Amino acid sequence: MKENAVKDSKQLLLIDDDPNLILLVKDYLEFRGYEVVTAENGRKALSVLAEEMPDMIICDVMMPEMDGYTFVEQVRLDPRTSWIPVLFLSAKGQSQDRVKGLTKGADVYMVKPFEPEELVAQVESSLKQANRLIHHSGTEAEAKPKIQVPFDVELTPTEQKVVQFVARGMANREIAEQLNVSQRTIESHVSNMLGKTGLHNRTELARWAIESSMA
Template identity: 75%
Template sequence: MSPLKETSQKDNKHLLLVDDDPNLILLVKDYLEFQGYEVTTAENGQEALDILSKQVPDMIICDVMMPEMDGYALIEKIRQDARISWVPVMFLSAKGQSQDRVKGLNTGADVYMVKPFEPEELVAQVESSLKQASRLMRHRSNISFDESTRIQVPSNVELTPTELKVVQLVAQGLSNRDIAEKLSVSQRTIESHVSNMLNKTNLHNRTELARWAIESNMA
């Protein structure tokens, strides 16, 4: 068993591992459990969604190429569901080309790891993602408890469906260029949407827009 010092941060951290390769599932699950994580497994995206409807893990580790529902389709559904959209997702893939990594990250993955990988690197990436998610959740709780620091906007602000999509992506930390690519429009169009929202809300910059989206539970 691992020393207590090593597992203390990982206690009660629940990971969902999705892969159609039983050997990889066995190896990765075994290694992560040895490190102190609780691991649930699924063989494809559909099985993962069934599990996600009943429980929310701290992180999802997911193969890209799977039968029934691949990693791209799964992450799209995860990012559309407010209950689980915040969960960090790591893609595992045998495809290591630059365009594959870019596609994975643009689809919404937080980390893209190429097979084969060292178990130590996998664990380091998992820890890094969990820390990041934890910082974001702490930031959100601090905001919601301290009303005096909340972003103030006029009460009658109404966003169009496209503006709502854009502000959610701004709150996720994406650049205008990334958002343009994700929504298949020009960067100028996104800049125009951001500018319209700044005018409507009387806010000064994208950071304030992002905070407002998080505080209003839009993100």
């Protein structure tokens, strides 16, 4: 009972087009003390995110209307939701499937069928990690002065996408794969942004994006 009370405030968004799986996983997670909101595909999940701000997302990969890959890309591009931990559930268990899922923006990739206890353990681990990152970011913000850039800096829509990925710690090669362009193009965008802002490196660019609520 005490364990459940600790988790009462944690809300999970569960997305899957299989109603039986939704029912089973929802019941199990609620039994463990989590509040669970559900959606049957990525498009409906985006509508849920417009109203709710879950602490974590558990998402199927293969779904009608909008699959998990497209959904998570949308989540990661929105500064409001880009920080939310995402766990992919998929029947595809090959190495390339796992790599694709993690590259698309998932934090954890689990293969169906799975043990409910393992799912709970992954959820708890992801929530703890997210909490550590939030506290770490807060400590760093107190310890370091804010990044200063000219007040009239304007980024193009593509540059805004690139800087969000930079703030997530992604390498230029990974960003190029996400946006389906060459690595040289990403390097050019980063260089242009450094020139516009007067910053010295990608680390400062990432800090500025975070402090400016762009990521």
